[in-house]
Amino acid sequence: MSLHPVAERLGLPRTRGNGRLLVALAIDALGNGVMAPFLLLFLGAWTGLDLLVIGSVLTAARLAALPLGMAAGPLTDRLGPRRALVLSGAAQAAGTGGFLLCTGPAQVAACALLAAVGDAVFWVAYRSLTAAVVPEPDRPRWLGAQIALRNAAFAVGGLAAALVVAAPGRTGLAVLAAANAASYLVLAVMIGTWHPAVAPTARHSDVDAVSYRVVLADRPYLLFVGVNLLLVVAMATPALLLAVYVGEVLHGPVWLVGVAFTVETVLIALCQTVVGRVLERRRRTSVLRWAALAFAASSAAYALLPAVPGGLLGPCLLGAVLITTAANLLEGPTGIGLVTDAAPDRVRGRYTAVYQLSWNVGKAVVPGAAAWLLDRGPAVPWLALTACCVLAYALLTRLSRLLPAHVDRPAVAVG
Numbered sequence: 001m002s003l004h005p006v007a008e009r010l011g012l013p014r015t016r017g018n019g020r021l022l023v024a025l026a027i028d029a030l031g032n033g034v035m036a037p038f039l040l041l042f043l044g045a046w047t048g049l050d051l052l053v054i055g056s057v058l059t060a061a062r063l064a065a066l067p068l069g070m071a072a073g074p075l076t077d078r079l080g081p082r083r084a085l086v087l088s089g090a091a092q093a094a095g096t097g098g099f100l101l102c103t104g105p106a107q108v109a110a111c112a113l114l115a116a117v118g119d120a121v122f123w124v125a126y127r128s129l130t131a132a133v134v135p136e137p138d139r140p141r142w143l144g145a146q147i148a149l150r151n152a153a154f155a156v157g158g159l160a161a162a163l164v165v166a167a168p169g170r171t172g173l174a175v176l177a178a179a180n181a182a183s184y185l186v187l188a189v190m191i192g193t194w195h196p197a198v199a200p201t202a203r204h205s206d207v208d209a210v211s212y213r214v215v216l217a218d219r220p221y222l223l224f225v226g227v228n229l230l231l232v233v234a235m236a237t238p239a240l241l242l243a244v245y246v247g248e249v250l251h252g253p254v255w256l257v258g259v260a261f262t263v264e265t266v267l268i269a270l271c272q273t274v275v276g277r278v279l280e281r282r283r284r285t286s287v288l289r290w291a292a293l294a295f296a297a298s299s300a301a302y303a304l305l306p307a308v309p310g311g312l313l314g315p316c317l318l319g320a321v322l323i324t325t326a327a328n329l330l331e332g333p334t335g336i337g338l339v340t341d342a343a344p345d346r347v348r349g350r351y352t353a354v355y356q357l358s359w360n361v362g363k364a365v366v367p368g369a370a371a372w373l374l375d376r377g378p379a380v381p382w383l384a385l386t387a388c389c390v391l392a393y394a395l396l397t398r399l400s401r402l403l404p405a406h407v408d409r410p411a412v413a414v415g
Contacts, residue, residue: 018133020194021126024085025146026153027187028122033157035096035180042173047102057105059367061112066360068113069120069353073212076125076349081132082191084125084349089188091118097181100174118184120360124352131340131348133196139340140410143333144276152269155262214347215354220402221342223395225358227288228335230392232362233369234295234385235331238302238324241370241381242317249378250305252313260321267325268332275329283408285400287334289393294327296389303382342407 035042043054076084095115102108134142215221239261247254279287301320308316343351373381400408 018196020190021130021133021142022146022149024187024191025126026149027183027190028126029150029153030157031092031096031180031183033154034160034176034183038173038176042177043099043102043108045170045173046099046177047104047108049105049108053105054108057109058112061109062116063364064113065116065120066357066364068117069124069360070357071353072117072121072124072356073347073350073353075121076128076352077347081125081129081349082194082196084121085129086188086192088118088121088125089184089191091115091121093181093184093188094118096177096184100177100181120353120356123356123359124349127336127340127352128348131343132345136341136410140276140280140333140337141273143336143340144273147332148269148272151265151272155265155269212350212354214344215350218342218351220399220404221351222354223399223402224335224338224342225354227392227395227399228355229358229362230388230395231288231292231295231331231335232359233366234292234299234389234392235324235328236363236366237370237381237385238298238321240366241374242302245302245305245374245378246313246317249374250313252310252317256314256317260318263318264321264325264328267322268328272329272332276333279330279334280410283400284334284338284410285396285403285408287330288338289396291327291330291334292389292393292396294323294330296386296393298323298327299382299385299389303379303386306378337410338403338407341410342403 039058040051040054043049044051047054072084075087079087092115095111095113095118098111098114099108102111130142130146131139242260243254243257246252246257298320301316301323305313305316305320339352339355370381373384
């Protein structure tokens with residue numbers, strides 16, 4: 001069945017029969033948009049604990065979730081991605097809802113750990129389920145649509161949360177926590193009652209026997225995971241560091257950062273599917289090299305901001321963020337698509353879990369590394385990121401010679 005001409009120009013995917021996948025992603029993004037920016041504020045007001053204690057407990061819980069998250073691969077392969085996705089929704093509902101019952105740091109740690117493990121299972125199961133029910137030629141557009149929808153839902157969730165938090169007292173914050181937990185329950189029920197036309201039968205008699213050995217033997221794939229770790233650091237650092245950099249190093253208004261990132265989110269939501277359509281016949285390693293160069297250029301631009309006159313800080317900061325946005329538009333569906341097509345069906349969960357580990361490790365390393373580098377000088381973090389991106393480019397050049405052709409150049413739906 002061909003797409004409507006407008007949908008074709010916009011790079012939108014065929015969704016018949018699989019719409020619940022997109023709804024599930026929107027629910028997860030709404031939940032993150034609603035609660036993530038206000039979690040520290042909520043826990044401080046709700047439990048009375050010191051913010052430093054809460055921050056330390058949350059960090060410790062997320063680090064503890066890293067090895068547990070690797071169990072998401074075997075779990076998904078053994079149960080099938082649909083059942084694993086239901087379990088992830090239930091775990092996140094219990095973890096985020098449990099925050100309402102917390103009175104001490106141990107309870108906060110337990111709930112945070114449960115929510116973090118549920119989140120790790122979500123991404124492994126969700127990407128495996130997408131690969132199981134979406135035909136291979138349709139996957140590139142599906143991945144682009146998922147990224148666009150996630151950014152849009154995240155922005156809507158954040159806006160709604162900001163309005164709720166404006167209410168006096170703790171009531172608004174408690175409403176956010178309850179709504180977040182309820183959204184994950186809705187996700188679990190919706191996926192649990194869904195019977196897709198293409199049943200994701202991921203169970204195999206030899207799944208347990210192969211363990212992670214198949215992934216570890218796939219050297220090109222492991223090289224890509226290493227490259228992705230470098231790109232994750234390039235993506236995560238600006239989001240974490242720019243507010244401090246603009247406020248304390250450049251002595252500019254911090255609200256500029258909020259405006260710049262809002263523009264980035266909106267552009268990705270509006271442009272991701274179109275960019276994906278334009279690039280869908282390109283080699284993935286080539287697109288990722290372009291992304292690495294764009295990340296390097298944006299990092300160099302951030303390093304040069306101290307030399308910019310005060311009146312031009314806003315436009316120059318926005319320009320640097322727009323270069324980062326272009327890099328994200330190039331990298332997003334390309335990297336995930338490579339993972340989806342590289343993984344054999346019987347161990348797709350394990351492949352996805354290793355890929356997700358690069359995200360989790362990158363996000364865990366960035367806060368401490370960025371703060372340490374910034375203490376060495378205002379330009380040092382950005383020059384380090386530039387070096388990471390140049391290394392990623394070099395490794396991608398080698399990867400282009402090692403990847404199987406069907407992984408590097410994806411099949412594309414016609415019409």
